[in-house]
Amino acid sequence: MGRRDIDESDFRSRPSKRGSRPRTKQRPEHSDAVTGLVTGVDRGRYTLLVKDVGGADGVGEAGGVGGDGGADVGGGEKIVTAMKARELTRTRVVVGDRVDVVGDVSGGEGSLARIVRIQERTSTLRRTADDTDPYERIVVANADQLVIVTALAQPEPRTGMIDRCVVAAYDAGMSVLLCLTKADLASPDELRALYEPLGVEVVVTRRAASDGEVADGGVAGGGVAGGEGALVLASDSVEEVRDRLRGLVSVLVGHSGVGKSTLINALAPAAQRATGVVNDVTGRGRHTSTSAVALPLPVAVSEGEPADTFDGWVIDTPGVRSFGLAHVEVAHLLHAFEDLDEVAQECPRGCTHLADAPDCALDDWIDASPDDERPARSARLTSFRRLLSSRTGSDA
Structure with a gap:
């Protein structure tokens, strides 16, 4: 059989596994990445504060760049603009994040670095x-x-x-x-x-x-x-x-x-x-x-x-109209009201702490309060029950 010329019909748009090398799940280690602090976010671009070359890399305990835990801004830090790497597409980067970045971290005009990792968050x-x-x-x-x-x-x-x-x-x-x-x-x-x-x-x-x-x-x-x-x-x-x-x-x-x-x-x-x-x-x-x-x-x-x-x-942060708590477990709501949490230890097992809960110790706490403390205690209990009913879908 003689040799023939190759034309468009020989192109395979979806090659078989045999004809293509399988994709690897291994990712680069980015061992040369430097640490930056995210100080601003604007339409997919992230403003970072990065320690300049020659300084101690890392973000200090108080959020400042450097190893001494202080925010020594102006002492060798530079502002770098970055975007997220492809593997972080579904991961949100927010202000306060400590991130690892590679690429052009010079901070020069028109430069763009790449965020490849988000360090573990403390809060x-x-x-x-x-x-x-x-x-x-x-x-x-x-x-x-x-x-x-x-x-x-x-x-x-x-x-x-x-x-x-x-x-x-x-x-x-x-x-x-x-x-x-x-x-x-x-x-x-x-x-x-x-x-x-x-x-x-x-x-x-x-x-x-x-x-x-x-x-x-x-x-x-x-x-x-x-x-x-x-x-x-x-x-x-x-x-x-x-x-x-x-x-x-x-x-x-x-x-x-x-x-x-x-x-x-x-x-x-x-x-x-x-x-x-x-x-x-x-x-x-x-x-x-x-x-x-x-x-x-x-x-x-x-x-x-x-x-x-x-x-x-x-x-x-931008002003907010509301602060929803759908992400907070109902059992954790009471822990934020330390005074009520202590009193609630005397409630019967399974008490819902709502207004219609029988034998709720919180109601007894209000009834037994001195006259000068009763308004403040009542306001606290009302606030807690409003939050609780909102989270559970019950009437306060």
Whole structure:
């Protein structure tokens, strides 16, 4: 048989196993990968902070890059843009993640690295759209502390939202700090009395009351930091918050309009986070932060002087309307209410703890409470039962 020319008919679009080499399940080890901290996410592109060549690789205990556990931003770190590798297509990378990256990690203009691994997370803060939504949304990873930012007025505080955030934080293994803003408009005493006995730390911020207070160190925190129309927070209240954030990775969560971005700008003026106003009709704020972003926390802020040392991270998140707890096991809800959890040990076996539960020790606890403590105890039990009924589909 003579030799013939090869044409299109000889092309096999789906070769047999015999005619093609089987795909291997082995993946490259990427032993040359470097560690980066995810500080921002924008439409499939990830902003990373990576230790520059010659420095100690790795992310410190407080979330900073380096081996000393501090956030020594500007001490040899560089900003790198990256995308996920194909094998991570179905895996979500979020702000706070520590990742291994390969490729062009020079950080130069137009460079693009590749995220090949996500390191084990120490904590994962999650939420759902509501208590029946099966889809979990990861807010941030590897945070040490959840800072619940709540305004004392404009908009009015919602204890239900606070309780939900406390439950989510404890479920994630994080500590909780309650930050009450706008104390110049309303007293924080009632909320302090409600949460401090439970071991929840409370800090309070207020706007500067006079020009003298501004001159003594008030911190601009609205609009473009220090710009026209900027709100000015009293410096002593800002520094009280800063003291609670030092050396930690803290994520700020709250409704729109509570002053979260204003506080961020006061803590880290270089952030220049946009701020909005509260609608006089609805009492709700307008979303100004559209995505989570991690910002280094300056040790101190001096007017006109750039920050040169940092100790910790603050993660700003978009304002939320709700904080669903569908991902939290019902049995874990009670653990977030330490006072109620202790009393519930006296409940009969199988007690549902709902309002119609017979012989529930929580009701006896309310009946036996002193007159001055009864309103606070009742509010706590009402909040817990509202969460419980929402998760179980029962009537409160």
